[in-house]
């Protein structure tokens with residue numbers, strides 16, 4: 185057995201803990217490669233469909249507002265986080281916002297990153313809303329991006345009804 | 358309030374980036390066997406099992422069934438839980454709930470992960486909302502980096518402050534025979550390591566590991582009979598918050614602030630910095646080892662850089678953090694938070710060989726995961 189002996193052990197046992205290499209060399213390392221790759225697709229749902237349709241059809245960013253506590257959410261929420269109320273009141277946002285925080289991504293993960301590094305993403309506090317929107321910052325050198333920078337959205341010409349219909353946010357000139 | 362509960366045994370594997378000498382089930386068996394040895398129990402003494410990992414990391418959907426032989430759970434109750442990074446503390450909390458309820462006497466919690474079996478960055482990205490944030494906010498590093506960017510801007514914390522934490526934990530890992538990365542590093546080595554996502558550098562970040570941990574919880578009656586010095590559970594608190602990264606507070610950590618406040622209250626702790634002897638904290642990156650000190654009420658908001666620079670959180674300081682080397686040394690994700698609980702328990706039991714804080718009577722363990730979730734467990738040498 186490469187691990188515990190089944191006998192009683194205690195502090196003394198622990199102080200004699202073997203190094204991993206002690207037994208690792210004794211094992212022939214056979215690895216079985218998997219073949220399954222599961223393709224998923226996700227239902228956007230009633231609330232976010234409305235939001236994406238506005239972005240796609242009119243290049244407008246909307247938020248929804250809780251009638252009870254007045255909190256304004258972007259992206260919209262299905263129920264208010266504080267009150268668990270339906271969110272039927274929609275407000276159009278100007279689209280502008282302020283960079284609350286950001287990072288410059290330098291490492292390369294081609295399977296998961298939609299952009300080649302270096303790229304910048306930020307939490308943008310949207311004017312007229314109480315929450316932040318996560319998106320890319322573009323049209324500016326990464327080293328010029330600052331917390332507190334005022335930004336506006338740049339929309340794609342061809343829009344599909346998803347978050348990448350907003351290409352990125354850029355500094356307001 | 359339920360029955361009082363004590364931890365009576367802990368086992369963990371040797372952790373490594375690839376444990377190709379054993380399968381996932383064998384990894385689980387290694388931890389289970391060692392926990393039984395530590396408690397001087399046999400598998401017959403265990404009434405029920407809680408097991409946790411991240412399903413999508415190994416593409417094993419029914420670990421509770423698939424691992425039966427390694428877990429030793431044949432014909433016994435098993436419950437699988439999975440809550441992302443907090444899985445290990447959720448395992449601990451669930452085992453605690455089982456025993457505290459009075460329905461079970463001795464329950465074993467097991468966390469495990471074989472990160473080497475898939476693409477961890479891709480798998481972890483599946484935690485973010487696929488329709489809204491997955492494209493723009495991929496991977497584990499970006500959100501942590503953004504969090505610290507804001508903290509630096511607000512409070513004048515520096516990249517060096519995080520590097521002090523990274524060097525502290527990495528050097529502590531040299532004392533822990535189970536740790537994955539055991540390297541002697543200086544603050545300058547951390548600062549010179551490659552930038553991953555500003556301001557986080559390679560040596561600021563946790564690795565991905567293969568590993569497992571098992572912790573045995575027992576009722577007061579059983580614990581007193583079976584263990585000379587149990588680590589009593591004084592408090593176990595979980596807090597979860599918003600659903601989107603954009604919703605989060607970035608200047609402090611609300612879930613940790615509220616979970617720890619509640620845990621201190623339950624445990625009767627009013628001055629955590631003075632009253633707690635040792636902490637094993639789930640710090641996925643050294644930057645959180647700075648910022649989250651505020652949210653654990655160890656200093657006022659923004660006071661963490663000063664606290665870290667003072668050396669108080671080093672092994673010989675007043676509030677030693679992560680004698681085991683913590684998460685940036687060892688990170689088998691589904692086990693990571695349970696290792697915090699296990700290491701904290703060993704400190705109370707006097708069994709943290711090589712990394713023991715002398716006379717530790719009160720220990721703090723935390724878990725972190727998901728979109729900023731926190732769990733807090735407080736253990737003590739005295740009955741709660």
Ligand SMILES: [Zn+2]
Pocket residue numbers: 250251252253254255264265266267268269
């Ligand atoms: Zn509301």
